[in-house]
Amino acid sequence: MSGAGGVRGASGPAGRAVTRVVDSDPLGGTVRRTVLPSGLRVLTEAIPTMRSVSFGIWVAVGSRDETGPQAGVSHFLEHLLFKGTRKRSALDISAAIEAVGGETNAFTTKEYTCYYARVLDQDLPLAIDVMCDLVADSVLAAADVETERGVILEEIAMHDDEPGDEVHDLLARAVYGDHPLGRLISGTEETISPMSRRQIQSFYRRRYTAPSIVIAAAGNLEHTEVVKLVRQALHGTVLDGEPAAPAPLRPADTRVRTSRPGSVVEHKETEQAHVVLGCPGIGRLDDRRFALGVLNNVLGGGMSSRLFQEIRERRGLAYSVYSYSSQYADTGLFAVYAGCAPGKVDEVLELVRAELAEVAAHGVTDAELARGKGMAKGSYVLNLEDTGSRMSRLAKGELLFGDLLPVDELLARVDAVSADEVNALAADLLARPMSLAVVGPFGPDDFPAAG
Structure with missing residues (x-):
């Protein structure tokens, strides 16, 4: 089609x-x-x-x-x-x-x-x-x-x-x-x-x-x-102009340069500390975006994810913990967020880094792969249950991808994601140097280095 x-x-x-x-x-x-x-x-x-x-x-x-x-x-x-x-x-x-x-x-x-x-x-x-x-x-x-x-x-x-x-x-x-x-x-x-x-x-x-x-x-x-x-x-407005071709997709910006990994701390006397650990990700036209969706689900995409189970369920260190990714025309962002008591920040960050290193080194299990793919497919379809989301799908397909993947083809692309693809992406993405952002009762010297 x-x-x-x-x-x-x-x-x-x-x-x-x-x-x-x-x-x-x-x-x-x-x-x-x-x-x-x-x-x-x-x-x-x-x-x-x-x-x-x-x-x-x-x-x-x-x-x-x-x-x-x-x-x-x-x-x-x-x-x-x-x-x-x-x-x-x-x-x-x-x-x-x-x-x-x-x-x-x-x-x-x-x-x-x-x-x-x-x-x-x-x-x-x-x-x-x-x-x-x-x-x-x-x-x-x-x-x-x-x-x-x-x-x-x-x-x-x-x-x-x-x-x-x-x-x-x-x-x-x-x-x-x-x-x-x-x-x-x-x-x-x-x-x-x-x-x-x-x-x-x-x-x-x-x-x-x-x-x-x-x-x-x-x-x-x-x-x-x-x-x-x-x-x-x-009719008669500035948008009713001379014949023209539609604008092309946004080109990649060769000037996009990421900063040297470091820490940004905003001091606030809050009862809860908010921390995000992240790194540059992949662009939205990268063929690995389907594997990234699966990987994100395994790491921190739900209550059965590794990070939620380890940090909240087993240890009770944080009420909210999740991972997410953002994709742009030429780059992206992958990150893990946690909200916890200020005195638990170091332990939470240590556990997050350990979990990311574990997946980078050893990949995901077959059961995690199946669950991550199921979550991705369910999310895609359930998000199309109202006219607003379907309208957004049309516009984003045209504006951001230059194409509209039929739902069945999109689900097939997720189904086709292999363990090797997810593990290769994990080995690349999760081993990248990480930057750290913190909001809470801390000073700039409390987190001297990310990584």
Whole structure:
């Protein structure tokens, strides 16, 4: 079955839109993809058994696309687009969707930004008109910039009061240093406070272009109707531009350099210490990503994982302990988190390092391999049980991978992961020098070296 990547760049003769069937999923519905003349892409999955529709506008820009002085502008812009357009005030936007029982929201990541709405199927035309309006035609009023500046500064302060969240950002800084991947998505008080409306507007117009945007919808819908409504909503806006090809996948950044492994300690008088031990991982297009999913499940992906069993169940040293991985276009991050009493940090870190070294040296057992694969497959399928997750699957497949793997093929890729593949990855990944991030009642000299 052809994937979305098989028709990338097609815009049709004389600038006409081109539509292809991408996938027909027995667990869902038919997936179709249309490339508009402007280069904007529309993907839908028709699921007639649903009475709702999730509609999302995904922009291929995130915090890693910002310069140092711009840090946080993507997230700032995400806030501002809900503040009003030439047709609607902020109240008009929220009231229109809430009046039909729907919901809207948005989020910014390091590589993309998403704006979405979930409504009853009969209200999809309204959702498309509202969401396309706010993304394509925001006015970015000066008064709204000042209002949202205060909101974002409060959000940053609130984040600083959540040590369990802050510690993961500290690890990213420890691993990636001054590279944009090491920065806070929200920016900092030092970058947000002086940021001008002109800077934000310039970023908006340069980055929010039709070829860089993917629109995805899933639920009880008709593809041709969604495409028609999108074209109507965008007619006459900056996203209804000259014929263009869709933007290519984000290229690998040869400037990504990781810092020398070390420790970053944030002193806070907390009752619980938060620690994360991690290292550079693999990029999302790396063929080993399926083996990584299995390995992560074995190490710290659930209550039956090695780390949970050893640190929480057998020794009672931590309430929360888990491993995770993040993948970007050209690199990644693998890490282990634990929250424990400050006096137990050294013992917890010793056990984590010992478990990672054990798996790196001797690999996983057959039983662990089977369990890790079962968890991965179950997670993939269970995460597709609502229209929102299916909408996200369409957009991420197009925006991040250039293809949409059918669910059956995805499960087959997990099934095909061998013990040799997992063990080879473990020997490589888990033997890498580790950086350490700690938030708690400690000083910088309490953790002089990672490793």
